[in-house]
Structures are given as structure tokens and as C-alpha cells.
Amino acid sequence: MQFNFKKFLFLVLGILISSFSFSQSINSEKLLKHIEFLSSDELAGRKPLSSGSLEARKYILNELTGYENVQALYPDFIQRFSFVSGRDLKNYEDAANLVAFIPGSSSRKVIVVTAHYDHVGIGRPDAAGDSIYNGADDNASGTAALMAISEYFSKNRPYHSMMFVALDAEEMGLRGAKALVEDFPYPLDQILLNVNMDMLSRSDKNELYASGTSHNPQFKSILEKASVGSNPTLRLGHDTPGTGRDDWTKSSDHGAFFEKKVPHIYFGVEDHEDYHKPSDEFENIQPEFYINAVNLVLKCILALDSEMAGQGNVE
Ligand SMILES: [Zn+2]
Numbered sequence: 001m002q003f004n005f006k007k008f009l010f011l012v013l014g015i016l017i018s019s020f021s022f023s024q025s026i027n028s029e030k031l032l033k034h035i036e037f038l039s040s041d042e043l044a045g046r047k048p049l050s051s052g053s054l055e056a057r058k059y060i061l062n063e064l065t066g067y068e069n070v071q072a073l074y075p076d077f078i079q080r081f082s083f084v085s086g087r088d089l090k091n092y093e094d095a096a097n098l099v100a101f102i103p104g105s106s107s108r109k110v111i112v113v114t115a116h117y118d119h120v121g122i123g124r125p126d127a128a129g130d131s132i133y134n135g136a137d138d139n140a141s142g143t144a145a146l147m148a149i150s151e152y153f154s155k156n157r158p159y160h161s162m163m164f165v166a167l168d169a170e171e172m173g174l175r176g177a178k179a180l181v182e183d184f185p186y187p188l189d190q191i192l193l194n195v196n197m198d199m200l201s202r203s204d205k206n207e208l209y210a211s212g213t214s215h216n217p218q219f220k221s222i223l224e225k226a227s228v229g230s231n232p233t234l235r236l237g238h239d240t241p242g243t244g245r246d247d248w249t250k251s252s253d254h255g256a257f258f259e260k261k262v263p264h265i266y267f268g269v270e271d272h273e274d275y276h277k278p279s280d281e282f283e284n285i286q287p288e289f290y291i292n293a294v295n296l297v298l299k300c301i302l303a304l305d306s307e308m309a310g311q312g313n314v315e
Helices: 005-023 028-038 051-064 136-155 175-182 217-226 254-259 287-307
Strands: 078-084 091-102 110-116 161-167 191-197 207-211 233-236 264-268
Touching: 028 051, 028 136, 028 287, 051 091, 051 136, 051 161, 078 175, 091 136, 091 175, 110 136, 110 175, 110 287, 136 161, 136 191, 136 287, 161 175, 175 254, 191 254, 191 287, 207 287, 217 233, 217 287, 254 264, 264 287
Parallel strands: 110 161, 110 191, 191 264, 207 233
Antiparallel strands: 078 091, 091 161, 207 264
16 A cells, blocks of 8 residues: 555644643543542541641652652752641641642743642531541642642643642641742742632532632733633632622632732632531532533643743743
């Protein structure tokens, strides 16, 4: 048979296109495995410095540091910090943010992707006698997404550098995020933006929010364009000053970046019936929504990375 160059070209093109579209998504099997483990009873709600939290640390570090092209910015990838809790007045020493760095191809600017891995631990039992606050949606979901997205970028080099940070002690007052911006390895104006993820795994309305564009309008059209016809629907909002609890600007770790005038986008869902209850567990997440939501976050990060290109380029 004669070699048909045209056919060959189409075949190669087909493989390229299919592998390209395939590569623009996260590993959903691993994503579900991560969230299931982090929210298991074994980890007992991941209260800072509890044995469950230490086990979570080990698991997250093993993942984050095992990917290709990952560099350490702190000794052993851990930024240690301590604080006194205003609630129980205890001194929490050796709390830990887990930090992995992936150098970008062309820019000195950094996109800092964050998710808190702590939750509230063991507490008052509910009517069913369950006292473990598993924090599956809040925020094993964001932490598992952090790992999956970081694995994606370890194989698909971003334009800007990216820092992936699993933050500790959010539930005690954004402690990990505050420690990070106080002891950041670069000048803060080198941060292009903070992308924070907190609660991504369930929505009866099939809606994911990207909050922060009222403060950072430069991201608005990029997010709108990236989410045309998306599943779930991407909604902008929950960031109007003076609207009380409806304003999420300081509701999670991105608040610490906001205080330092670093731009942010926060991805999350609206509160649900299991919010901060022992029933926020793996059985109650919506796996299909969750996988789609994380892929949408990835798509938005890819759009931000390419559309904001041209700033702080390496000569
Ligand atoms: Zn949270």
C-alpha cells in the first residue's frame, strides 16, 4: 500500500487534538480518592495540630512534592507558624502551611493557588450522635482540588509561576493565610493574583461562584469568556461591600491577601444544610458536580494565566 501522507497528517492531527482536549482536565479518579481520604473519620476533622491534621499533612505533602517540576520555597515544603487562638486562648505552635512551587515558562509573576486543609475537629454531637466534623465540602474539597490542579500544572507548564499552598488554621481566623502573606518568599507585588478554593463539591442549583471581580474588575471578562456555556454555571458576585454576610470578601483565606491589596478570585458554593455540621461528609458531596466544578476552576486558571500574560516577563 502506498503511504498516504494526507491520511497520516489527519491521523496525527486527530491524536494531537484529542490528547490536547484530554489533557485540559484533572484526574477525576484521584480527585475523589483525595477528598474521601481527607474527610474520612480516621482524620477526625483535621483540627490544627491534632493527629488527624498531622496525617492529612503527610498525605498532602506526599502528593504535592511527588509531582514533576515541583520546587521547595521553605524547608521540606513546610512553612511553620504559631499563633494564640482567641477562642480557647491556647498557643498553637508548629501549625503548618504546605507549599509547592512550579516555575512558569515566561514570567516572574506568581499565581498563588490556595485551599485550607484544616477543619474544626471533634465537637458537639448531632442528633445521630456523630461528633466528627469531617469537613468534606469545607474544605477537603478545595484541598483535593489543589492537589489535582497542581498535578495538572506539573505536567503542563504554566506561563506564570504557580505556588500551590494547602493552608492550615483557616477556621481559627485565616491564620495560615495571614502567616503566608507575612512571610512570603517574594515581594507581594510579584503576586499576579490569589486563587482561593473553599467548598466546591455540592450545589443543588449547579452553580459555582467566582467572587472578587467587584474589587478586581480586570479579571471579569476573562472569567466570563472562560465560562460561556459552562457546567456548572459560573456566577460572579458575593463581593459587594456593605452587604454583610452576603459579602464573601473576607470569608476565607483570600481575605488575608485582600488586606494586603493583592488581587484575588475566590471559588466556592453557597452555604448548605450540612455546613459546619458532622454531616458535612463524603457521602453528602455531589461527585459529578464536584468534578465539573474543579475542571471549571482549572479552565478559569488557564484563562487567567494566558490572558494576563505579558506582565513581569523574564527578559
Ligand atoms: Zn472553609
